[in-house]
Amino acid sequence: MNRGFLVAATAISAAYALWPLPTDFSTGTAALTLASDFDIDISAIPNPPQDLLDAISRTKGYLQTDQLEALVVDRGVSYNQSLQNASSLVSLVLSYDSGLAGEPTSISEEAIDDIDSRVEGYTLTVPEDGSAATVKANSTLGLFRGLTTFGQLWYDLSNTTYTVEAPITITDSPVFPYRGFMLDTARNYFPVSDILRTLDAMSWVKMTTFHWHMVDSQSFPLEVPEFPELSVNGAYGPSLVYSTNDVQTIVSYANARGIDVLPELDTPGHTAIIAQAYPEHVACPGATPWATYANEPPAGQLRFANANTVNFTACLISSVSARFPGKYFSTGGDELNTECYAVDESTQADLNTTGKTLEQALDTFTQTVQSVLEDSGKTPVVWEEMVLDFNLTLSNNTIVMVWISSADAAAVADKGFRLVQAPSDYFYLDCGAGGWVGANPSGNSWCDPFKTWQYAYSFDPVANLTDAQAKLVIGGEHLLWTEQSHASNLDSIVWPRAAASAEIFWSGPGGNISEALPRLHDVAFRMTQRGVGAIALQPLWCALRPGVCDLTA
């Protein structure tokens, strides 16, 4: 990771489809076709991990099925002559840069390594004369990133798969290790297949983290074998539950694609639904008017001042976190409503008995919960309020999600915590579609306006931070809160917009939107070919004519 590299990489030909933009690369002007017997050669890799073999398989599949015509006016027809005379590429050779001591680790193992230890860099060469292309890396994850890039190089013309920019040489590695997407599966439920498709799309733009906001006040779609009533009573329906098996499927699928899963059990707020199974642990369940006791209906929060509730929460988090192989686990901590506790007699009695203030009780709760995580080798993740709004003793290791505003990053960093940039003012995908609360005729979304990809792309993760503060930024993520989303608009609300942050945090900020737009078109069109419903960013007329639809063109 090279945190010093925070400027845009070399400008490239607009037709080129690499996303995120590689650190360093050069291209030529020669045509090169993919041989019909093209294959990916891993003979240099002893005992290749199964997930690498699978990734190779998928890559070969995409090379055959993408069938993406070049985004130029004639869709590549004018290349026909040069393709007739072009060399043909028969092989892509994968190898480790410097040999290996022992068995190679799998993509899945490397994907869940400590976030600062992951090695994603690779080099890729595609000679123009038809001699073997190469991907070299010091890690299996690096080989996978190189394969992903290789898959973005090719267009289709009448069933010929080709590039017109050989030779190609790429040296690439990310600026930030945390490049994520958050999905809320509690406001509305998403079938497992939608999550898997999303993970594929994330991997195509080299994201590393699926932040899974699993449960919230509205539903508890997660099966917890130790506490089965949580989903039996709290899911939207018996078929709208992520079973233990589903969780395993999702995690394996993600890891095999270089993606770590960051599970979140939001506590102590956003937990009203737990009252359906364990009413004794929830203060002010369904209290009205809800707006007094919660940011969204229904009201209801864990009675963190109560020892039994602390114990229950610790057990719950222990049970859930044990089913995720990753090292990071979020206990949430956003939007805690103190009114809810003011009217909760049980909480008031507990505070009276223990002689603690609400904040002291929260501190006990948080320390207990964090201990559970740390004792099992996990690193806690929390929303920014846990650091900025309360005086709590948090593990030094804690990672903090900045969401309310990008302006809060400095304050979080000043407390010495590593942080993830998830600011609502840049990366909230749900903003701008009007208010969803009922009886609110001219209601707007609280985080208006709509966050365009262009605006997200202008985000600077270290803006207004000192060097010391900037060192604590480990990356960022786009987020989808799903009050107004379910399966039908998942793809269209996320893609290709979320690719904007994927590039910022891989390539560094400062990129030019005019240069990025043609490449982002390519991302969207390739996603569409692969079954992900990315939207059109412009009329196709514009997509085929880079720059011509620019404001001042």
Next chain:
Amino acid sequence: MNRGFLVAATAISAAYALWPLPTDFSTGTAALTLASDFDIDISAIPNPPQDLLDAISRTKGYLQTDQLEALVVDRGVSYNQSLQNASSLVSLVLSYDSGLAGEPTSISEEAIDDIDSRVEGYTLTVPEDGSAATVKANSTLGLFRGLTTFGQLWYDLSNTTYTVEAPITITDSPVFPYRGFMLDTARNYFPVSDILRTLDAMSWVKMTTFHWHMVDSQSFPLEVPEFPELSVNGAYGPSLVYSTNDVQTIVSYANARGIDVLPELDTPGHTAIIAQAYPEHVACPGATPWATYANEPPAGQLRFANANTVNFTACLISSVSARFPGKYFSTGGDELNTECYAVDESTQADLNTTGKTLEQALDTFTQTVQSVLEDSGKTPVVWEEMVLDFNLTLSNNTIVMVWISSADAAAVADKGFRLVQAPSDYFYLDCGAGGWVGANPSGNSWCDPFKTWQYAYSFDPVANLTDAQAKLVIGGEHLLWTEQSHASNLDSIVWPRAAASAEIFWSGPGGNISEALPRLHDVAFRMTQRGVGAIALQPLWCALRPGVCDLTA
């Protein structure tokens, strides 16, 4: 049609799913199930038209496949006991109110009748004792509307199809005859299957008009056999063309669903793409900066001052309109850019030769084009500028689309023209998703903000109009301009939002959004069951608890 009825109908039980709200109805509290041998009886109808038989077939299909669980917390489980003891409905009898003189006309024939002559009213009864339900109407279109309503009455519980609100009596007819949806298939192309699915969804909310903005400056996806080069050179690709056969498919499909197709060939602006086939007819093609010569790239408009171009346009409109059986045809007329003609030497020469002003030339062009339509029995439709921005001699029969602002309706009516309410400030579905023009980092859509369903629902088609002006309002429509849409987000950007105008123009304005929301949830969920990707309006938690997520609940 009863234009006097412009207030909300009787309030109904929130769980009820009728949309648009019927004129008058009553429901009971008895459970009634659909018998396994339920059938629709048309023995009273001699020689039933094929499209009615098809509609009956589809209705029976929906009754089996909708399988929509009631939108209540327990999804209807508590009804189980009463369903066990309920009567069972074996038959729905369709009949004409007052007998028929001769053969019945088809839905398709009635759908394209003069807009003021269409008869859509019906009565529907569903007794609680299992005796036959009835739909009666004075027209086949009315029977179809009644069938559509019948299809909204039923929920599913463990494969029992039921209502708990028998007996049901409905008397229903629309307030406005024009209830439409406009789709732009030129900025981005939509496969025929997407259009057919959209027509189905439109028919479920009883819309009457598919306003098809077929072509624009960016592409000409319509095959015109007399002018084949238009689509050969102007479509986005050989497979991205609506063939004559496709057009016929779309029109037949629409008509059979009670929907008239209003085709639009936008002229004389928005025609740059014609230069790909007939450069001699286009002024300022591709002129830069485009923003000087057009509202969108690329610039280019018909040389309406040229006699050959007038003749070409008349022939083109004659050719295209002849392939549509409907009586209405839009020649467009929006956003004419005069700078384009100022720099067009050919136009200036033509004006010099004829001694006409630009406006006089436009008048000649418009009269010629309108004559062609009227001579073939068609009624011309134009955008509002043709009436408000220029002094043209238009056919008195012309229907005017108000789009720039709802505030312009009065001025249009003052000119004596019938008008359709298509105001961008209420009904433009594309607004609020940021600017699509390139190199415009903080660009917003010109018609920000996003038009919520709630806001659209608050629209009053006759606000600030005198009675005389109000009589000229024939209805309204939601519109989708597709710079940022294609197949992947068609359903999600349109549904269920566009149902808001469908209800306003059927039931009359003034409805209450708190009362409407539960019903609109039902629309969205039923659409989803039928394969239309309507979005979630709220967390499912709220959808199952009408009113509980209201702002002040």
